[in-house]
Amino acid sequence: MHGFANPARFLRIARWLTPALLVAGLALTAGSLAWGLFAAPAERLQGDTVRIVFIHVPSAWLGMGGWTAIAVASLVELVWRHPLAAIAARATAVPGAVFAAICLASGSIWGRPAWGTWWVWDGRLTSMLVLLFLYLGYIALAQASDREGASSRIVAIFGLVGAVNIPIIHFSVLWWNSLHQPPSLTTGGSAMAAEFLIPLAVATLGFSFIFGGVVLARMRAILADVQAEARLRRRALED
Amino acid sequence: MTSALKPKHQRLVLILVAVAALIAAALLAAWALRNQASYFYVPSDMAANPPEAGQAVRLGGMVEAGSLKTLADGVTIEFVVGDGTARVPVIFSGIVPDLFVEGSGVVAEGSLRPDGTFKADNLLAKHDENYMPRELEDMSAAQKREAVAETQ
Numbered sequence: 207m208h209g210f211a212n213p214a215r216f217l218r219i220a221r222w223l224t225p226a227l228l229v230a231g232l233a234l235t236a237g238s239l240a241w242g243l244f245a246a247p248a249e250r251l252q253g254d255t256v257r258i259v260f261i262h263v264p265s266a267w268l269g270m271g272g273w274t275a276i277a278v279a280s281l282v283e284l285v286w287r288h289p290l291a292a293i294a295a296r297a298t299a300v301p302g303a304v305f306a307a308i309c310l311a312s313g314s315i316w317g318r319p320a321w322g323t324w325w326v327w328d329g330r331l332t333s334m335l336v337l338l339f340l341y342l343g344y345i346a347l348a349q350a351s352d353r354e355g356a357s358s359r360i361v362a363i364f365g366l367v368g369a370v371n372i373p374i375i376h377f378s379v380l381w382w383n384s385l386h387q388p389p390s391l392t393t394g395g396s397a398m399a400a401e402f403l404i405p406l407a408v409a410t411l412g413f414s415f416i417f418g419g420v421v422l423a424r425m426r427a428i429l430a431d432v433q434a435e436a437r438l439r440r441r442a443l444e445d
Numbered sequence: 446m447t448s449a450l451k452p453k454h455q456r457l458v459l460i461l462v463a464v465a466a467l468i469a470a471a472l473l474a475a476w477a478l479r480n481q482a483s484y485f486y487v488p489s490d491m492a493a494n495p496p497e498a499g500q501a502v503r504l505g506g507m508v509e510a511g512s513l514k515t516l517a518d519g520v521t522i523e524f525v526v527g528d529g530t531a532r533v534p535v536i537f538s539g540i541v542p543d544l545f546v547e548g549s550g551v552v553a554e555g556s557l558r559p560d561g562t563f564k565a566d567n568l569l570a571k572h573d574e575n576y577m578p579r580e581l582e583d584m585s586a587a588q589k590r591e592a593v594a595e596t597q
Contacts, residue, residue, distance in 0.1 A: 247578035251544055256576060285457045321569045322542030328484035366464065370471040381475060383483040383505055385552055390574040398576040 213290055213429060224422040231415025238408035247401050258316040260406055264413040265309035269337060270372050272302025272417070273365075276344070277372075280365035283358070290425075292358050293432075295365055296348050297424035301417050303341035310334060321385055329378035330386035333371060340368045485552050488531035491563075498559045504533060505552040505571065513547050526551060526563070537565040544570035 242260035249256035279295035282288055313331070314324045325331065348361045379388045390397040398406070450458075475482075485505030486496070496502045504526055512525035521538040524547070535553050545551060550571030555564045 250577045250579050251546075251549070251572060259576070281460060284460055285453060320542075320544055320572060322545075322567075323569055326484065326569070329482050366460070367467060370467055374471065374475060377475075378482075381479060381482075383485050383487065385484055385505075385569060385571055387572055387574045390576060397574045399578055401578045402576045 216290060217426065217429065220422045220426055224419050224426065227415045227419035227422065231412050231417075231419055234408055234412030235416060236412075238405045238412055242402075242405040242409060246405055249402070252320055255316060255319045256402065258312050259402065260409045262309060262312040262316060263406060264410040265305045265312065266334070267410060268413055268417050269302060269306030269309050269334070270375060271414075272298050272305060273337060273340070273369060273372055275421075276302065276365040277369035280362035283362045284366070292362065293425050293428045294421070295362065296352075297421045297428060299341055299345045299348065300424065301420045303338060303345065305413070305417065306334065306338040306341055310338060323385075326385050328384035328386060329382040330375065330384050333375045333378050337371055337375060340371060344368065487528045488526055488533045489528055491533055491557070492531040496557055499556050501554070501556055503552055503554050504535070504563050504565075505550070506533075508545070508547050508549055508551050510548045526553065533563050534561070535563045535565050537568055539568075541568050542570040544572055549573075 239260055243257050246257065246260075248254050275298050276295045279291045279298070282291035283295065310331075313334075317326075318324050344361070344364055347364055348358075351358055351361050376389075378384060379386050391403075396403055485503035488504070488506050491502075491504060506526040506528045509525040509527045509532065512523075514523045515521070516523065518538075521536065522541070523534065523536050525532050525534050527533075535555075537553065537555075545568055550573060552569040552571050553563060553565035554567040554569070558564050
């Protein structure tokens, strides 16, 4: 396990894994969205607006999954003090925020025809908006702490504490009456017909690959930054 | 004995205790919010604790099948919202969302009249978690169950 956390070995793997993930992710996403938009049938009540599901749901899952990854990386950083974990957490924040924003925007566009409103302050929508604000706060805090040279521990603690919002998002539709419907996919099975479920699964895989590729690319960029800074500092000392 | 604990493990235990406390706090907060955070009242809430007449509230439930009537003016509709135990008659005039149909979910924003009728100012359609293609509509109930079971 610690072997993979070695930055040199990580960079060797990431060098070929980054483009591989991005290319596979773009291909799967393009294929599944074309399938969802043109080949999948219209829904019995919602008609063609159901096609928003193929963007909305993968974005929602990745928005939540991104913060879960930040929380796990923050835990590893706090307990094992591994620098690569801190870099992974910081690299996940921006793509996570982007997917949370896509989820909110596509959900709003879907809400207008399906519910008759762009936005309501129910438990699900509000907790998802809170997630986007947590991401923005995390990005600002991480940048500020890097610039000030302050301890990165406060960033990791924020990443860990913010994770309480993830189960709240999930259970919001079960604990409280909300306009948003309960989950269609549970451990008990699927309330979604295979015509929608299969393209949704492929889209989720594609979105996840893109997410992974972006995180790896950002991690490499942060590592390169750290390296360049260390080199500059060495040169300054030699002069 | 305790001094044998490595700093790494000490940090792990400390963080796990902190996370457990945090989750407990969040659960308590969610529990305390269980009424306030709900977006609407269901008919049985409204029957048990009727809000004051004229107070702005939201009522949510299922539109009872066969209860939807359009009045003579052509824009005012009457229907009954039920949750299996209580029923509240609703009156609304205006444009309804596309997904507003009998037997489906609805959230009505408005207020209770003194006569017990809910006067809605706005209707929102609440759809369920089932996603089914149009072609499946013509199937029998058993065929539908089979089609959905295949996807599970």
